[in-house]
Structures are given as structure tokens and as C-alpha cells.
Amino acid sequence: DIQMTQSPASLSASLGETVTIECRASEDIYNGLAWYQQKPGKSPQLLIYNANSLHTGVPSRFSGSGSGTQYSLKINSLQSEDVASYFCQQYYDYPFTFGSGTKLEIK
Amino acid sequence: EVQLQESGPGLVKPSQSLSLTCSVTGYSITSNYWGWIRKFPGNKMEWMGYISYSGSTSYNPSLKSRISITRDTSKNQFFLQLNSVTTEDTATYYCARSYCGIAFDYWGQGVMVTVSS
Numbered sequence: 001d002i003q004m005t006q007s008p009a010s011l012s013a014s015l016g017e018t019v020t021i022e023c024r025a026s027e028d029i030y031n032g033l034a035w036y037q038q039k040p041g042k043s044p045q046l047l048i049y050n051a052n053s054l055h056t057g058v059p060s061r062f063s064g065s066g067s068g069t070q071y072s073l074k075i076n077s078l079q080s081e082d083v084a085s086y087f088c089q090q091y092y093d094y095p096f097t098f099g100s101g102t103k104l105e106i107k
Numbered sequence: 108e109v110q111l112q113e114s115g116p117g118l119v120k121p122s123q124s125l126s127l128t129c130s131v132t133g134y135s136i137t138s139n140y141w142g143w144i145r146k147f148p149g150n151k152m153e154w155m156g157y158i159s160y161s162g163s164t165s166y167n168p169s170l171k172s173r174i175s176i177t178r179d180t181s182k183n184q185f186f187l188q189l190n191s192v193t194t195e196d197t198a199t200y201y202c203a204r205s206y207c208g209i210a211f212d213y214w215g216q217g218v219m220v221t222v223s224s
Binding site for chain 2: 032034036042043044045046047049050055082085087089094095096097098101
């Protein structure tokens with residue numbers, strides 16, 4: 001199985017700041033990566049697919065980048081509604097695997 | 108709008124089978140891929156498997172001997188059966204659409220299942 005190592009586990013930032021969350025795959029996943037946001041008590045919401053494609057309806061302050069084994073999610077101009085957990089998922093190879101998640105809080 | 112809704116018992120005894128239903132509205136399950144994902148206490152996520160538009164299935168090898176995903180196209184529902192459950196199967200179970208077999212773009216609200224005697 002492809003292991004996804006996500007960092008940091010938690011993050012505290014101020015409103016308006018830019019934050020970056022990273023995922024490292026145990027082997028090349030050729031941009032087969034998605035990012036999700038999950039708010040407490042809610043189901044996950046797709047933010048990014050194919051490493052850098054913004055899903056329909058997702059604010060443009062979210063962006064994804066990376067290649068090979070290293071990928072990142074950037075949130076510009078942090079808003080209060082961005083408080084959530086974020087996790088990555090690779091779909092390059094079966095079984096699909098997920099990162100361990102990052103909990104984002106407002107300072 | 109595509110909507111998914113999980114249903115099933117919230118409590119299952121060890122060694123028994125866990126059975127969940129995912130009811131889909133707004134989109135036919137004869138298109139795309141339909142999966143089950145679970146989130147354990149402690150937040151680890153696990154892809155369990157999916158059933159495709161044609162009815163073919165793919166399972167996580169870690170579950171392969173215990174899992175079955177089936178469907179009823181007349182009701183636009185798909186199902187999860189997990190046999191011989193243990194306390195380690197306690198989790199929140201989600202059904203989701205996997206667009207073109209990749210990212211999950213629509214999710215159900217999740218159902219918490221506890222395995223306990």
C-alpha cells in the first residue's frame with residue numbers, strides 16, 4: 001500500500017494568514033491526489049483533485065500543488081469558516097489511502 | 108443534486124455481520140463508482156471498496172475476505188456487508204461517489220457503528 005504522511009497534525013493561524021499543509025507519498029503517485037475538508041459533525045468535502053484542480057464551488061483561496069511524492073494544500077487569507085480538519089487521499093493505486101489529517105484552528 | 112444517505116444499525120455484536128445501505132438520489136448508480144470509506148476513532152480514514160457503474164467491485168485487500176459490496180439498481184441503492192466484525196471495526200461509515208473512480212465528490216452524512224457486546 002502507498003503510505004501518505006501528512007504534516008502538521010495540527011495548526012493554529014490568525015485570520016488573514018496563509019497556511020500550508022503537506023502530504024508525502026511513499027512512492028510517486030503521479031498527481032493522483034485529492035484534498036478534503038471536514039468540519040466537526042459533517043461529512044468530508046472535496047477541495048482539490050488531480051493535485052491542483054479546484055473542485056466546483058470551492059473558494060479560490062484554496063490551491064493545491066506538487067508532483068511526484070510531495071504535495072501541498074495552501075489556504076490564502078484564512079477565514080473563520082476554514083476551521084476544520086484537512087486530509088489528503090491518493091488514488092493513483094489501489095487500495096486508495098489517506099493522510100492522517102491536519103486540524104486547523106484560528107489563533 | 109446528488110445526495111447520499113447511509114442507514115443501518117448503530118450497534119453490532121462482535122462476530123456478527125455489519126450491514127449498511129446507501130440510498131442515492133439525484134444521480135443513477137449505473138454511472139460512476141460508489142464507495143465505502145470509514146473513519147476510526149482517532150481520525151484514521153480507510154477506503155473499504157467500491158462498486159462500479161457495471162457492478163464490478165474492488166476491495167481493500169485488508170478486508171477482502173470479510174467485505175461485500177452489492178447494489179439494487181431498481182432502488183438506486185448500494186450496500187455494505189462486513190462479516191465477523193470485532194471492536195476494531197468500530198467507526199463512522201461513509202458512502203460516497205467516486206467520480207471516474209478517483210476523488211470522492213459526494214458523501215453521505217456518515218453513520219456511526221459501534222461493535223460491542
